[in-house]
Amino acid sequence: MNAIPTLKLIDGKATAMRVLAEVREQVQALRQRGVQPGLAVVLVGMDAASQVYVRNKVLRAEEVGIRSLEHRLPSDTTQDELLALIDRLNQDPAVNGILVQLPLPAHIEEHRILQAIDPLKDVDGFHSANVGGLAQGRDVLTPCTPSACMRLLREACGELSGKHAVVVGRSNIVGKPMAALLLQADCTVTVVHSLSRDLPALCRQADILVAAVGKPRLIGADWLKPGAVVIDVGINRITEAGHSRLVGDVDFAAALPQVAAITPVPGGVGPMTIAYLMKNTLIALDLQQQAAHQERTACLSPC
DSSP states (O other): OOOOOGGGBOOHHHHHHHHHHHHHHHHHHHHHTTOOOEEEEEEESOOHHHHHHHHHHHHHHHHHTOEEEEEEEOTTOOHHHHHHHHHHHHHOTTOOEEEEOSSOOTTSOHHHHHHHSOGGGBTTOOSHHHHHHHHTTOSOOOOHHHHHHHHHHHHHHSOOTTOEEEEEOOOTTTHHHHHHHHHHTTOEEEEEOTTOTTHHHHHTTOSEEEEOSOOTTOBOGGGSOTTOEEEEOOOEEEEETTEEEEEOSBOHHHHTTTOSEEOOSSSSHHHHHHHHHHHHHHHHHHHHHHHHHHHHHHHHSOO
16 A cells, blocks of 8 residues: 655644643643643533543643533423523633533523523533624634644745635534635635535545545545545544544545645544644633733723
């Protein structure tokens, strides 16, 4: 079997390690000033995948020196009980970031829970104040996965200005914020989805293609412009020849000869998402300190 050219692979694991090293250095500087960032992670129920995600997030937080506060609640927790916990975390000055692991049990209204989180502690970037701020180009907390994709793109492409980016998928978690971040980077952006006409032709226009639809190997080589840079956000578990494995939304083997660079699955975007959760916790702390300074300044200003 021929080795994959290293230059074609966008190594998310290696970049995530660099991001975590940056965060660790910043945390050490903060702790020397007597400040320790805190991240609260809330898990409701016993979903197996969610438990793995939460465990990994807690481990990364501990590795970089962020204080981790786990709240594991039974699946019959009421919506009011969960809202009360979020209110306590909002008021707790030792908590700089709040993450409620999704999905939530069916009896809990996801939108109401996400809206209850203080926007300055919303490290997932899902609160409407942060969504709106992102659309307006303001400095707000942005979703971890799209932010991570932007880091990978800048390292792979350098200057993004003027490039045509096609985002496949329009979810609130990845597709829409990804498009907003690419626009901020002065890309020309096309968002395509299941109802787009002639989807392959639209994808073939992309200098940069971001795939985030959750359909295994949907995008083949014939959908890609020669020399395109591909960020594959999809994580799909399939069974082949009796073995379970993870694959992306892009047919990696078919795409590889065609592209300039591509993220593998696994080992691409996945490790970066948790690294950017840690980075978002520090961004949240900074935003909170700025808000507190502005409040103190306002109190001292003459009426």
